[in-house]
Amino acid sequence: MTLYGYFRSSTAYRTRIALNLKGLSYDNVSVNLAQDKQLEAEFKALNPQGLVPVLQADDLLLYQSPAILEWLEEVYPTPALLPKDAAGRMHVRALSAMIGCDMHPINNRRILQYLRNELSVEEEDVMAWCHRWMSDGFVALEQRLASNKTRGDFCYGDSPTLADCYLIPQVSSARRFKVDLSAYPNVVAVDAHCRTLKAFADADPMVQPDAPQ
Numbered sequence: 001m002t003l004y005g006y007f008r009s010s011t012a013y014r015t016r017i018a019l020n021l022k023g024l025s026y027d028n029v030s031v032n033l034a035q036d037k038q039l040e041a042e043f044k045a046l047n048p049q050g051l052v053p054v055l056q057a058d059d060l061l062l063y064q065s066p067a068i069l070e071w072l073e074e075v076y077p078t079p080a081l082l083p084k085d086a087a088g089r090m091h092v093r094a095l096s097a098m099i100g101c102d103m104h105p106i107n108n109r110r111i112l113q114y115l116r117n118e119l120s121v122e123e124e125d126v127m128a129w130c131h132r133w134m135s136d137g138f139v140a141l142e143q144r145l146a147s148n149k150t151r152g153d154f155c156y157g158d159s160p161t162l163a164d165c166y167l168i169p170q171v172s173s174a175r176r177f178k179v180d181l182s183a184y185p186n187v188v189a190v191d192a193h194c195r196t197l198k199a200f201a202d203a204d205p206m207v208q209p210d211a212p213q
């Protein structure tokens with residue numbers, strides 16, 4: 001398999017975690033978002049949306065990380081990243097969607113570049129935007145994690161699920177934007193625990209070949 005991504009991309013990062021958890025090997029192709037390579041014709045031939053990640057698996061070109069993660073789960077079911085019961089799967093998908101649908105997209109590079117370059121929003125206000133929407137999301141996530149009394153060290157249950165694949169990159173992004181996480185102890189604890197696992201550590205942006213040395 002070949003993953004078209006970028007070291008710092010949260011959506012590529014969540015895909016790397018899932019691939020690693022499944023024990024799947026893959027080649028990395030870096031699409032330099034800082035240089036807007038995702039908008040060039042060569043990449044848009046792979047994904048007309050101009051967004052990473054894209055995962056090539058034989059003759060299949062997979063796009064949209066939530067769909068890629070679900071595809072991985074279906075095609076490589078072991079180890080499972082979704083619980084066995086329907087209610088559990090609903091919770092894991094809902095936690096994932098809180099991040100993937102409601103937090104990440106509004107703090108994405110193209111949104112921030114639009115604020116900066118087309119609406120002339122000052123950098124301080126762009127940061128205020130990021131902090132506002134990330135914090136809103138973390139407040140709700142923290143409540144969800146705290147209220148689940150059967151939860152182990154992960155977002156759900158005693159083993160990693162898709163929700164952890166989403167959470168750890170979002171925490172990483174929050175730290176990069178200097179969002180204060182001290183009010184979210186459960187979020188921070190899940191993050192710390194996941195980072196002890198090789199699958200997560202190997203997916204970390206700073207150990208990717210295209211990260212600055």
Ligand SMILES: N[C@@H](CCC(=O)N[C@@H](CS)C(=O)NCC(=O)O)C(=O)O
Nearest residue numbers: 009010011051052064065066109110
């Ligand atoms: N919903 C898409 C979002 C993908 C996405 O936003 N990718 C970002 C990197 S995390 C990107 O390629 N951004 C390019 C840009 O903002 O121009 C997915 O989950 O795959």
